[in-house]
Amino acid sequence: MTPRHAPLQGGGARNGRDAIMRQVRTLGLLGTGVIGGGWAARALHFGIDVVAADTKPEMEAWLRGAVANAEGALARLTFAPLPPKGKLSFTTDVAVMARQADFIQENIPEQLELKQRVLAEVSRHAPADVVIASSTSGLMPTDLQRDMTAPHRLLVAHPFNPVYLLPLVELVGGRQTAPAAIAAAARFFSYIGMHPLTLRREVPGHLTDRLQEALWREILHMVNEDVATTGELDDSIVYGPGLRWAAMGTNLIYHLAGGETGMRHMLRQFGPCLKWPWTKLEAPELTESLIDKMVTGTQAQAAGRSIRELERLRDDYLVAIQQVLREYNIGAGATLRALEQRLYESSAAAARARIGGAGGGPLRLLETRVRPEWIDYHGHMTDSRYLQVFGDATDALFRYAGVDDGYRQSGRALYTAETRVTHHAQARSQEALYVTTRVLEVDDQRVRLFHSLHRSRDDALVATAEQLYVHVNTATGKAAPLDAALRERLAGIQAATR
Numbered sequence: 001m002t003p004r005h006a007p008l009q010g011g012g013a014r015n016g017r018d019a020i021m022r023q024v025r026t027l028g029l030l031g032t033g034v035i036g037g038g039w040a041a042r043a044l045h046f047g048i049d050v051v052a053a054d055t056k057p058e059m060e061a062w063l064r065g066a067v068a069n070a071e072g073a074l075a076r077l078t079f080a081p082l083p084p085k086g087k088l089s090f091t092t093d094v095a096v097m098a099r100q101a102d103f104i105q106e107n108i109p110e111q112l113e114l115k116q117r118v119l120a121e122v123s124r125h126a127p128a129d130v131v132i133a134s135s136t137s138g139l140m141p142t143d144l145q146r147d148m149t150a151p152h153r154l155l156v157a158h159p160f161n162p163v164y165l166l167p168l169v170e171l172v173g174g175r176q177t178a179p180a181a182i183a184a185a186a187r188f189f190s191y192i193g194m195h196p197l198t199l200r201r202e203v204p205g206h207l208t209d210r211l212q213e214a215l216w217r218e219i220l221h222m223v224n225e226d227v228a229t230t231g232e233l234d235d236s237i238v239y240g241p242g243l244r245w246a247a248m249g250t251n252l253i254y255h256l257a258g259g260e261t262g263m264r265h266m267l268r269q270f271g272p273c274l275k276w277p278w279t280k281l282e283a284p285e286l287t288e289s290l291i292d293k294m295v296t297g298t299q300a301q302a303a304g305r306s307i308r309e310l311e312r313l314r315d316d317y318l319v320a321i322q323q324v325l326r327e328y329n330i331g332a333g334a335t336l337r338a339l340e341q342r343l344y345e346s347s348a349a350a351a352r353a354r355i356g357g358a359g360g361g362p363l364r365l366l367e368t369r370v371r372p373e374w375i376d377y378h379g380h381m382t383d384s385r386y387l388q389v390f391g392d393a394t395d396a397l398f399r400y401a402g403v404d405d406g407y408r409q410s411g412r413a414l415y416t417a418e419t420r421v422t423h424h425a426q427a428r429s430q431e432a433l434y435v436t437t438r439v440l441e442v443d444d445q446r447v448r449l450f451h452s453l454h455r456s457r458d459d460a461l462v463a464t465a466e467q468l469y470v471h472v473n474t475a476t477g478k479a480a481p482l483d484a485a486l487r488e489r490l491a492g493i494q495a496a497t498r
């Protein structure tokens with residue numbers, strides 16, 4: 001496992017408006033409902049401890065359940081080496097939380113006066129270098145920071161449900177917010193796998209909720225006037241624009257809709273309809289009859305499936321979509337790719353530091369766990385997953401030796417030429433495993449590795465793999481000499497892992 005390596009924050013002079021914000025090891029949560037639970041799951045998964053505060057003691061059980069529910073989807077999101085999970089504790093005393101936290105995220109109900117009162121109280125207990133962020137869906141940070149001690153560290157950090165899978169977090173500063181607080185928050189959120197989007201200035205509803213509300217207002221009108229049911233309106237998104245929106249927003253998509261001249265042509269063609277306009281700006285009255293239509297419509301769409309069942313389905317496709325987008329390095333997939341890159345690099349750096357002083361023997365570079373979906377009909381890890389695990393161990397070794405994205409982008413790579421696997425014992429679902437690796441041979445163009453896969457609980461040997469790699473020029477696809485410095489590092493590893 002990678003050791004903890006929480007992000008460094010800050011910049012500027014201490015004690016002023018640009019005070020250095022502290023390193024985040026412990027996240028304090030204020031309010032542990034749907035959004036607080038999502039923050040807890042995400043932070044714990046990426047190795048941050050969480051101290052959660054809620055006025056209702058019964059929320060502890062709810063919170064632990066929410067974290068457990070999120071685990072399956074989070075575990076499938078990336079196989080990159082993660083730091084050890086964070087630890088979760090719960091309190092009903094806001095002051096206890098505020099004194100322990102390095103960063104506080106507020107997630108209490110959307111009422112301005114309540115938030116103002118509680119944020120002011122928390123700010124009296126939390127040291128001035130602790131950033132305090134609010135999950136508010138639409139309130140203005142200038143209003144939220146009004147009664148706070150050290151209001152310069154307050155900002156809005158608006159996430160999206162489920163917080164543990166959606167990377168977007170909108171960052172909004174108020175009149176008194178220090179730029180250093182926003183920069184520190186952005187670094188922390190990136191560290192836990194998110195995409196911080198910093199707003200140029202505060203506006204009610206931030207960016208996304210204004211867009212979502214415009215759509216929702218129109219839905220309410222159309223349902224109210226029996227133009228369409230909730231299901232038909234959802235179909236009008238799901239089968240069309242929704243698929244585009246996962247990777248390209250409305251503006252870029254409309255640019256494509258304008259043909260060769262792009263947005264200019266699009267505006268000429270469709271601009272006049274904006275004046276009609278097609279849509280209504282004011283929300284309809286929420287009458288009992290409209291509420292009934294919305295509720296019966298969505299119940300029909302749920303077709304007897306519980307909220308939990310639908311959440312699982314939603315989580316599964318959110319994981320799958322992000323993995324596909326990662327291949328295209330676009331949108332949320334680009335965020336996932338950047339996160340994985342950092343995790344692999346931290347893991348290689350931690351291994352170098354650990355092994356640097358440890359002397360010889362095989363390198364233990366990969367820790368993993370048998371995922372439930374790796375299991376065959378006998379309840380054992382299936383054949384193809386052995387290749388995956390050994391492939392990951394090879395990647396870890398090459399990264400350790402300095403083969404990184406820069407090396408690959410220079411048109412050089414190591415391709416697999418031969419793999420021989422032997423099986424010795426079984427690994428079952430959820431079994432913790434580790435791989436040790438030796439370099440058997442390095443020459444001008446070839447590297448031969450030997451991996452041993454072990455069960456963590458008793459160190460039993462589960463399987464071995466001997467693999468031959470050929471160094472190639474990726475432009476010609478032909479074997480080419482290894483980079484001299486890389487060859488030297490691999491020879492050093494060979495000598496040390498004999």
Ligand SMILES: NC(=O)c1ccc[n+]([C@@H]2O[C@H](COP(=O)([O-])OP(=O)(O)OC[C@H]3O[C@@H](n4cnc5c(N)ncnc54)[C@H](O)[C@@H]3O)[C@@H](O)[C@H]2O)c1
Pocket residue numbers: 030031032033034035036053054055056059094106107108109110111118135136137138158159160161
């Ligand atoms: N639900 C969403 O989809 C969503 C998305 C993004 C942002 N938000 C925002 O996140 C915030 C929380 O929303 P939610 O949906 O999680 O609400 P929720 O009702 O599920 O949870 C609120 C929690 O706050 C606790 N609480 C109330 N007063 C408290 C106090 N004084 N101290 C500590 N805890 C207190 C409640 O007991 C409850 O557990 C709101 O500002 C909301 O606008 C919600």
